[in-house]
Amino acid sequence: xxxxxxxKKQFIDILEWIESGDGTLxxxxxxxxxxxxxxxxxxxxxSQMAVFVNExxxxxxxxxxxxxxxxxxxxVLTYLQNWDKLFQSPFKSDVYFFSTRQQIDRRWGTSQPVTxxxxxxxxxxxxxxxxxxxxxxxxxxFHTSISGTRDRYTVEDLDGQLRGLMLQHISDAVAQSGxxxxxxxxxxxxxxxxxxxxxAPEFAKLGLVLESVTVQNVSLPExxxxxxDQKIGMGMVGNDMGKFMQYQTAQAIPKFAEGxxxxxxxxxxxxMGLGAGVALGQVMAQQLSxxxxxxxxxxxxxxxxxxxxxxxxxxxxxxxxxxxxxxAKGILTEDEFTLKKAELLKKLV
Numbered sequence: 001x002x003x004x005x006x007x008k009k010q011f012i013d014i015l016e017w018i019e020s021g022d023g024t025l026x027x028x029x030x031x032x033x034x035x036x037x038x039x040x041x042x043x044x045x046x047s048q049m050a051v052f053v054n055e056x057x058x059x060x061x062x063x064x065x066x067x068x069x070x071x072x073x074x075x076v077l078t079y080l081q082n083w084d085k086l087f088q089s090p091f092k093s094d095v096y097f098f099s100t101r102q103q104i105d106r107r108w109g110t111s112q113p114v115t116x117x118x119x120x121x122x123x124x125x126x127x128x129x130x131x132x133x134x135x136x137x138x139x140x141x142f143h144t145s146i147s148g149t150r151d152r153y154t155v156e157d158l159d160g161q162l163r164g165l166m167l168q169h170i171s172d173a174v175a176q177s178g179x180x181x182x183x184x185x186x187x188x189x190x191x192x193x194x195x196x197x198x199x200a201p202e203f204a205k206l207g208l209v210l211e212s213v214t215v216q217n218v219s220l221p222e223x224x225x226x227x228x229d230q231k232i233g234m235g236m237v238g239n240d241m242g243k244f245m246q247y248q249t250a251q252a253i254p255k256f257a258e259g260x261x262x263x264x265x266x267x268x269x270x271x272m273g274l275g276a277g278v279a280l281g282q283v284m285a286q287q288l289s290x291x292x293x294x295x296x297x298x299x300x301x302x303x304x305x306x307x308x309x310x311x312x313x314x315x316x317x318x319x320x321x322x323x324x325x326x327x328a329k330g331i332l333t334e335d336e337f338t339l340k341k342a343e344l345l346k347k348l349v
Contacts, residue, residue: 011090013040017048017097023155025136026147027097035090042067047101049139053094058140096147098139102211103155107131108166113221116174118181126174126184127219130192132166133211134203142207162203166213169198181220188215316344 012034017027043066044050050062052074060074067073109129116126136142147153173195179187196213203210320341327337 011035011037011040013037014043015040015050015095016043017045017050019047019099023103024152025099025103025155025158026139026143026150026153028149028151029095029097030151031092031094035092036069036095037090038069040069042069042095044097047099049098049100049136051096051098051139051143053096053143058143059093061140094149096139096143098136098142098147100136100139102133102135104133105131106133106155106159106162108163110167110170114167114170116171116181118174121181124181125221126170126181128170128191128215129217130213130215132162132196132213134162134208135211136207137204137209138207140207141205146206161206165199165202166195169195169202172198185218185220188218191215191218316347320344 012031013036015029015036017029042050042062044062044064046064048064052059052062107129108131110127113125113127115123118124146158173191174181174184176198177184177187177190177194179190184191192213192215195215196210199213200210323332323337323340323344326332327334332340
């Protein structure tokens with residue numbers, strides 16, 4: 001019976017792996033109880049490495065090239081088997097191929113905001129996402145720590161673990177970058193470099209090289225985003241406070257307009273009806289400038305800016321009606337209404 005089994009057994013004399021592009025990282029050559037012919041050939045392509053495993057132990061690792069399998073090319077396996085130098089019978093060993101090409105465009109991102117400590121704002125929460133690329137550099141380590149005896153191991157099988165490593169080191173990357181939290185969104189390249197440096201050692205423990213990391217977006221909390229927007233606005237106008245007040249007014253006018261468009265009700269709508277939205281920036285800028293020059297000049301300038309000039313009779317009457325409406329709503333007192341009404345009626349002379 002043993003003789004018949006030996007006759008039926010097929011001996012493998014060519015071992016190779018043609019990748020199918022399906023994201024396979026490790027592939028076990030199908031033995032099906034067969035044995036490898038002594039003197040057979042092993043073909044390892046440029047983007048591959050091969051590992052021989054004997055009785056659960058990694059025996060030999062082969063890089064790219066065509067290898068003739070003999071006691072000279074399998075020295076470790078020869079030692080494990082205690083073969084004689086002239087031994088030339090078929091042998092049995094598990095053979096695994098590994099893809100060493102870069103696995104590009106792998107995605108990482110925060111499913112939930114990550115809490116970061118910042119010297120300026122204390123604990124803040126951040127969202128970020130991007131991509132990364134890696135490759136297998138140590139197939140022996142990858143086999144013993146990750147892929148094991150599975151027939152096939154893919155990038156999808158590993159993605160969750162690697163994404164977790166990326167997210168785990170975001171805090172370290174922010175701390176090492178030295179970039180203030182408020183400026184992270186504008187310094188994504190430096191953030192990516194630090195994230196790569198912080199995560200690469202963890203990839204190396206798995207037999208991988210982290211080739212590159214990109215940060216495509218950093219989302220700041222809403223309150224910090226508003227501060228950043230103001231900082232950008234200040235950068236646009238420099239130290240010119242007049243221009244800054246104009247910038248602030250331009251930002252505020254759409255909000256005034258929304259109140260007016262909603263039916264003109266409320267303080268905002270009435271203020272728009274009186275033209276206060278347009279005059280706001282002018283009044284604030286004049287008061288600021290005149291306040292620096294002296295109290296008396298400031299008072300005169302503010303009064304001149306606040307008083308409507310050159311109004312037509314129908315405009316005066318419309319304005320008085322608006323003031324009356326404000327008085328009816330309790331926004332203006334009787335004295336305030338009377339004073340404003342008198343000032344407007346003088347414009348009819």
